[in-house]
Amino acid sequence: MYRRLxxxxxxxxxxxxxxxxxxxxxxVSQLVFLAGFVLLFALAADPLILPVPVDLYLRADPLLAxxxxxxxxxxxxELLWYALPITLVSLLLGRVFCxxxxxxxxxxxxCERVFKMRGTVAASPQPRQAAxxxxxxxxxxxxRHRLKFYLLIALIVTMLIPSAHRSNxxxxxxxxxxxxxxxxxxxxxxxxxxxxxxxxxxxxxAAVLSQDTxxxxxxxxFVRRHGLLDRGLALAQTGLDAVARPAFFRLGLVxxxxxxxxxxxxxxxxxxxxxxxxxxxxxxxxxxxxxxFRLAVSEKCNHCLRCVNECKVGAITDDPKQYRGPECIQxxxxxxxxxxxxxxxxxxxxxxxxxxxxxxxxxxxLAAMGAGLAAVAIPKSSLSAMRSSxxxxxxxxxxxxxxxPPGSLTESAFVTACVRCGECMKxxxxxxxxxxxxxxxxxxxxxxxxxxxxxxxxxxxxxxxQVCPTRAIEPFTVEEKNHLYIGTASVDxxxxxxxxxxxxxxxxxxxxxxxAISQDVSESGVLRPIVDERTCVGCGMCExxxxxxxxxxxxxxxxxxxxxxxxxxQKLLRDQVEREKQKGSPYQGSESPYASAG
Amino acid sequence: MADRFTRRExxxxxxxxxxxxxxxTELSGLxxxxxEGSAEAASGPTIAVASKKxxxxxxxxxxxxxxxxxxxxxxxxxxLVKPNMGWARRPEQAATTNPEVVxxxxxLCRQAGAREVKVVDHAVDRxxxxxxxxxxxxxxAKKAGARVAMASSPALYEKVSLRRGKALTSAEVxxxxxxxxxxxNVPIAKVHNSTVLTLGIKNLLGIxxxxxxxxxxxxxxxAMVDLATQIRPHLTILDAVRILLTNGPKGxxxxxxxxxxxxxxxxxxxxxxxxxxxxxxxSQIGHVRLAGASGLGExxxxxxxxxxx
Numbered sequence: 027m028y029r030r031l032x033x034x035x036x037x038x039x040x041x042x043x044x045x046x047x048x049x050x051x052x053x054v055s056q057l058v059f060l061a062g063f064v065l066l067f068a069l070a071a072d073p074l075i076l077p078v079p080v081d082l083y084l085r086a087d088p089l090l091a092x093x094x095x096x097x098x099x100x101x102x103x104e105l106l107w108y109a110l111p112i113t114l115v116s117l118l119l120g121r122v123f124c125x126x127x128x129x130x131x132x133x134x135x136x137c138e139r140v141f142k143m144r145g146t147v148a149a150s151p152q153p154r155q156a157a158x159x160x161x162x163x164x165x166x167x168x169x170r171h172r173l174k175f176y177l178l179i180a181l182i183v184t185m186l187i188p189s190a191h192r193s194n195x196x197x198x199x200x201x202x203x204x205x206x207x208x209x210x211x212x213x214x215x216x217x218x219x220x221x222x223x224x225x226x227x228x229x230x231x232a233a234v235l236s237q238d239t240x241x242x243x244x245x246x247x248f249v250r251r252h253g254l255l256d257r258g259l260a261l262a263q264t265g266l267d268a269v270a271r272p273a274f275f276r277l278g279l280v281x282x283x284x285x286x287x288x289x290x291x292x293x294x295x296x297x298x299x300x301x302x303x304x305x306x307x308x309x310x311x312x313x314x315x316x317x318x319f320r321l322a323v324s325e326k327c328n329h330c331l332r333c334v335n336e337c338k339v340g341a342i343t344d345d346p347k348q349y350r351g352p353e354c355i356q357x358x359x360x361x362x363x364x365x366x367x368x369x370x371x372x373x374x375x376x377x378x379x380x381x382x383x384x385x386x387x388x389x390x391x392l393a394a395m396g397a398g399l400a401a402v403a404i405p406k407s408s409l410s411a412m413r414s415s416x417x418x419x420x421x422x423x424x425x426x427x428x429x430x431p432p433g434s435l436t437e438s439a440f441v442t443a444c445v446r447c448g449e450c451m452k453x454x455x456x457x458x459x460x461x462x463x464x465x466x467x468x469x470x471x472x473x474x475x476x477x478x479x480x481x482x483x484x485x486x487x488x489x490x491x492q493v494c495p496t497r498a499i500e501p502f503t504v505e506e507k508n509h510l511y512i513g514t515a516s517v518d519x520x521x522x523x524x525x526x527x528x529x530x531x532x533x534x535x536x537x538x539x540x541x542a543i544s545q546d547v548s549e550s551g552v553l554r555p556i557v558d559e560r561t562c563v564g565c566g567m568c569e570x571x572x573x574x575x576x577x578x579x580x581x582x583x584x585x586x587x588x589x590x591x592x593x594x595x596q597k598l599l600r601d602q603v604e605r606e607k608q609k610g611s612p613y614q615g616s617e618s619p620y621a622s623a624g
Numbered sequence: 625m626a627d628r629f630t631r632r633e634x635x636x637x638x639x640x641x642x643x644x645x646x647x648x649t650e651l652s653g654l655x656x657x658x659x660e661g662s663a664e665a666a667s668g669p670t671i672a673v674a675s676k677k678x679x680x681x682x683x684x685x686x687x688x689x690x691x692x693x694x695x696x697x698x699x700x701x702x703x704l705v706k707p708n709m710g711w712a713r714r715p716e717q718a719a720t721t722n723p724e725v726v727x728x729x730x731x732l733c734r735q736a737g738a739r740e741v742k743v744v745d746h747a748v749d750r751x752x753x754x755x756x757x758x759x760x761x762x763x764x765a766k767k768a769g770a771r772v773a774m775a776s777s778p779a780l781y782e783k784v785s786l787r788r789g790k791a792l793t794s795a796e797v798x799x800x801x802x803x804x805x806x807x808x809n810v811p812i813a814k815v816h817n818s819t820v821l822t823l824g825i826k827n828l829l830g831i832x833x834x835x836x837x838x839x840x841x842x843x844x845x846x847a848m849v850d851l852a853t854q855i856r857p858h859l860t861i862l863d864a865v866r867i868l869l870t871n872g873p874k875g876x877x878x879x880x881x882x883x884x885x886x887x888x889x890x891x892x893x894x895x896x897x898x899x900x901x902x903x904x905x906x907s908q909i910g911h912v913r914l915a916g917a918s919g920l921g922e923x924x925x926x927x928x929x930x931x932x933x
Contacts (some may be wrong), residue, residue: 072753072754181919250845286693320874393715407862454753455750455751455753456750481750481751482750484712484749484750484754486712486754486758487751523840529842529844530818530819530839530844530845531818531844533748533818533835533836536748536816536817536818536874537711537748537874538874539749539874541871547729570750571748572836573840575836
């Protein structure tokens with residue numbers, strides 16, 4: 027049973043410091059997985075060309091899967107399958123994910139390196155006796171470690187408590203749903219969100235800026251006169267195939283501050299986030315408690331405490347022969363720095379006994395559960411949740427501007443399932459998907475809403491449904507967009523150019539993708555737009571194009587939202603409209619210029 | 625004002641016109657051939673009307689009949705081709721210019737020695753990448769040797785004052801167009817819910833940044849004419865290979881295969897003929913009538929010399 031990680035090199039070799047192969051391997055792994063994360067993020071765009079889902083990292087996150095299933099009281103086999111590998115790996119090797127894979131952890135490592143953050147409260151080598159004496163009582167640092175477990179407990183309680191109602195369309199009944207606050211603290215969701223809301227617009231602005239400046243330079247008369255305008259550089263000038271309009275997200279600043287805060291905490295302690303706050307780390311650490319593998323310290327240890335100093339997460343107690351198993355991220359830095367080569371990864375009963383375990387404070391556990399229960403107050407911040415009827419939870423009374431992407435779950439379920447990773451907003455081709463600010467109340471902060479003035483939901487795009495990791499947006503087809511009503515447009519006749527000032531316009535009718543706008547002819551012969559609310563799906567094209575500034579005279583509101591109906595029912599309604607139209611409805615009357623042509 | 629149609633009356637006539645323009649052209653009395661004067665009598669501008677060929681052949685024949693591409697494009701010129709690729713529709717839905725037509729124009733320009741051919745539009749619809757793909761124009765034009773782009777950033781536009789403008793005094797026009805040596809306007813012939821038809825003059829709305837300003841102005845028709853007075857294409861090639869008869873400009877609607885391409889230097893004349901394809905008179909199309917009246921071009925079919933090829 028006794029195995030040595032670096033047996034090939036041999037602990038008794040003459041080398042004073044053996045090449046830390048495990049550490050090198052870990053660094054390569056970290057960079058590869060970070061690169062993979064960035065690549066998948068970049069490829070979450072039209073067209074989706076990969077055989078693997080672009081939201082792989084989010085899907086593989088066991089905490090998100092747990093939350094999406096527990097809080098919605100449903101089993102999603104897909105989520106289970108994707109979360110399985112990391113769960114199994116964690117059962118075997120504890121928090122190896124945190125040390126080797128997690129892109130958030132790698133980002134923190136990189137930032138620590140770049141900004142030279144080593145932590146101001148890092149343990150200093152202490153006399154051996156003092157260290158041994160101290161190890162009996164938990165230090166302040168050890169107490170901080172436990173915070174993440176309390177947070178995890180609080181999060182799980184919020185998933186369990188029935189905080190809202192959801193009409194289960196599959197089962198045809200109303201059931202309770204928990205509340206998921208996991209988005210606040212899950213590292214993968216947090217990092218993806220930061221990438222979408224902050225990194226993406228920044229990169230695109232940089233691209234545009236260089237395009238404009240370099241392009242202007244290229245096109246200067248000097249360059250022209252001297253025939254320096256070559257095809258390659260000219261590419262930058264017209265913006266051919268380049269980013270013309272950078273994406274923008276409303277809550278970018280908030281995401282930046284949160285992310286910056288997480289990074290800045292490393293000034294205090296290295297990997298402060300990972301060791302004290304990350305609930306995913308806590309979950310994986312708990313899974314790893316049954317791991318057969320442990321780090322063992324041999325008799326060669328001379329208590330130099332280098333390992334204690336080197337440990338990124340403070341997992342080693344002041345007595346280097348002991349460490350806290352659920353804290354260790356398997357980075358193997360301790361193996362690399364030990365001048366005695368006294369540390370090895372072993373499997374077996376004997377080594378397992380060295381695990382320090384975790385002693386949670388009972389009062390704090392209760393307090394965490396209390397905090398989780400208190401979180402039930404959050405969804406009551408919107409009017410919809412305060413209405414007690416079954417339909418109220420699907421009709422969003424909080425805001426008429428709460429327009430969800432097509433395929434979204436009913437509102438309370440949607441808010442619960444959505445982890446605010448921003449993947450849908452990243453993939454969205456028109457930038458119309460924006461983080462909700464006030465549309466859905468406090469509980470919907472950061473969830474995707476369609477903001478037509480920014481862009482319309484493109485008729486032939488289905489990306490958001492394909493990239494949602496928790497199925498808050500269920501996948502849908504282009505054909506289904508025809509009857510997945512997300513809202514209804516209405517014309518504000520007091521500001522509409524045609525209605526209010528009697529001038530020709532009808533840009534909304536021009537642009538409507540679903541032929542839902544028809545014309546009323548005024549006495550003086552001016553065409554005035556009318557929305558056929560039976561055909562309008564609320565894509566927002568009309569609002570986007572309306573020349574009336576700043577709001578647009580035709581605006582989409584959430585009244586047409588039909589998420590409370592099953593998809594088949596929505597289709598039936600749409601088909602009914604088609605049949606009525608065929609029969610000859612008031613909307614295809616003699617006023618239509620070409621009605622008699624058919 | 626006496627000769628002006630009321631809207632209702634116009635719509636009725638238009639409906640009749642389109643209904644009859646299809647298969648029963650000869651019986652309708654609105655036959656394009658019947659409307660035009662004989663080539664000898666006409667003293668106005670010349671346009672070429674090519675018919676009954678494949679799209680590329682139509683373009684070649686029409687351009688050849690107005691003097692050939694070499695009379696417009698000189699060696700080393702930069703050419704800007706402005707098709708309609710403003711809607712997320714497939715070519716067969718006839719809401720956007722036929723990609724083969726655009727590609728053939730690009731090829732002719734390259735053959736004439738153009739240093740660079742840019743195919744650019746400012747789309748109404750979004751997203752650009754999807755439009756470029758769906759319309760088929762990006763692929764076809766790139767293969768033919770053009771650079772294809774959507775000019776979707778205000779940084780790519782320059783303010784131009786419309787000196788003789790009545791409804792608008794200025795507009796932001798694509799910088800690429802202002803700097804091009806040759807500007808070729810390639811509209812598709814469609815019905816349009818606001819301007820009745822969309823032809824050459826209307827297609828120019830895709831070269832400006834703030835389309836909304838035109839709609840907010842006192843008169844959309846006049847604003848379009850104001851722009852056309854300042855920005856004049858060297859060549860207008862109207863794609864009527866397949867025209868959109870209902871629910872224009874975006875469709876989807878009823879389409880009709882006409883297999884016609886019209887070319888000419890006088891954009892108004894091309895539009896006047898374009899109207900006849902729908903069984904209408906130029907005077908029924910507000911902006912074409914205004915353009916003719918303001919001397920921008922010839923809107924009276926009887927005075928236009930038409931070469932059928």
